[in-house]
Amino acid sequence: MARRVWGLSKKKANYKPAPEPGVRCDQCTYMFPPVALGGCRLVRGLIQASATCDEFRRRPRS
């Protein structure tokens, strides 16, 4: 079953600055749009491209 959209707070998701480029939100399948400041399908609120969280999942290459 799909996860609930916006079901997580930043605190619960352990949202924080990304320690390395490969795990940035703009590399994550859940960020939309993947621009400097956007949204996330799982975590509520404004999401920075340079952040990350425990739910990170790499965006498939297109």
Ligand code: SF4
């Ligand atoms: S790393 Fe976390 S906050 Fe960032 S886009 Fe992915 S799921 Fe959302």
